[in-house]
Amino acid sequence: MNRTPTILVAGFGTMTGAIVEGWLRAGLDPASVTACGPSPKPVPPGMRFVTGVPEGEFDYLLLGMKPQKLAEAAPGLEPVAGPETVVLSVLAGIELSTLARLFPRAAGAVRVMPNLAAALGKSPVALLAQGLDERRREEVTELAAALGTAEWLADESQFELVTALAGSGPGFLYRFIDALAAGATRLGLDAGQAQRLAVQMVEGAAALAAQSSYSPAELARRVASPGGMTQKGLDVLDADEALVRLLTETLRAARDRGREMAGAAREEG
Numbered sequence: 001m002n003r004t005p006t007i008l009v010a011g012f013g014t015m016t017g018a019i020v021e022g023w024l025r026a027g028l029d030p031a032s033v034t035a036c037g038p039s040p041k042p043v044p045p046g047m048r049f050v051t052g053v054p055e056g057e058f059d060y061l062l063l064g065m066k067p068q069k070l071a072e073a074a075p076g077l078e079p080v081a082g083p084e085t086v087v088l089s090v091l092a093g094i095e096l097s098t099l100a101r102l103f104p105r106a107a108g109a110v111r112v113m114p115n116l117a118a119a120l121g122k123s124p125v126a127l128l129a130q131g132l133d134e135r136r137r138e139e140v141t142e143l144a145a146a147l148g149t150a151e152w153l154a155d156e157s158q159f160e161l162v163t164a165l166a167g168s169g170p171g172f173l174y175r176f177i178d179a180l181a182a183g184a185t186r187l188g189l190d191a192g193q194a195q196r197l198a199v200q201m202v203e204g205a206a207a208l209a210a211q212s213s214y215s216p217a218e219l220a221r222r223v224a225s226p227g228g229m230t231q232k233g234l235d236v237l238d239a240d241e242a243l244v245r246l247l248t249e250t251l252r253a254a255r256d257r258g259r260e261m262a263g264a265a266r267e268e269g
């Protein structure tokens, strides 16, 4: 990065905490980051927390409250979002038009959708922007890449679906890990051992899928010996496309809730 931008994090919670952890891990100076919110929160060494809203303008205003709190928080935050400030929002279901309405003087707005693995620099980070010049777009790409893999979207129509996959996805995967462990426990394995085995198996399998030249489908084929054990298990998941149908409905439900939240925020305007 050519400069160290100043960042105000409004709402220092689970997600923005993970983002800041990822940035600091990538070498960002903690003194360049200020967090604010209604009640004091512990922050990493070198970083500042202000109860309420601090004075001054910042290069970036990162919104990290629950989407339902945005309307109440925005008027107090607007003074820090001047013509040099780019608003970054991780808020599910808050559209660019809503951000532009609430922060009309800002240099631009970016929807940013990571997940909690941002803390490890291993999150996909979906991005969609309005009003950014090329220099700020590059800087935003660098900030996102420090958290994992930056992925710009062409338009907003798929943002809620991308949120369901990339942002909510870890929640679904944790359920899958839990279900594997619960299934093994029901079949007789010690619960702690089942959970350890399930977590380690998923970590290794995901790492392999990430660096393999084979697709996940091909990798599954390579695990399944013809006439062997794995194929018998896959037959259960594949019968009537059981797993694909279940996950399609899972993503649909999450996406549709995002659309509802977007509609509610639009109507508040």
Ligand SMILES: NC(=O)C1=CN([C@@H]2O[C@H](COP(=O)(O)OP(=O)(O)OC[C@H]3O[C@@H](n4cnc5c(N)ncnc54)[C@H](OP(=O)(O)O)[C@@H]3O)[C@@H](O)[C@H]2O)C=CC1
Residues within 6 Å of the ligand: 010, 011, 012, 013, 014, 015, 016, 036, 037, 038, 039, 040, 041, 064, 065, 066, 067, 069, 072, 073, 090, 091, 092, 113, 114, 115, 116, 167, 168
């Ligand atoms: N959790 C996740 O995995 C992901 C979350 N997101 C998005 O991140 C956002 C936050 O979620 P999450 O981190 O889970 O939630 P948290 O509840 O952990 O964090 C929300 C934070 O916002 C603060 N807050 C509340 N009211 C205000 C206000 N008026 N002004 C400023 N800050 C305020 C809260 O402070 P206090 O505790 O004092 O009320 C809290 O620190 C959501 O919009 C969500 O859509 C996106 C991707 C993934």
Ligand SMILES: O=C(O)[C@@H]1CCC=N1
Residues within 6 Å of the ligand: 092, 163, 167, 168
């Ligand atoms: O559950 C939510 O609404 C947010 C969006 C992605 C992850 N958490």
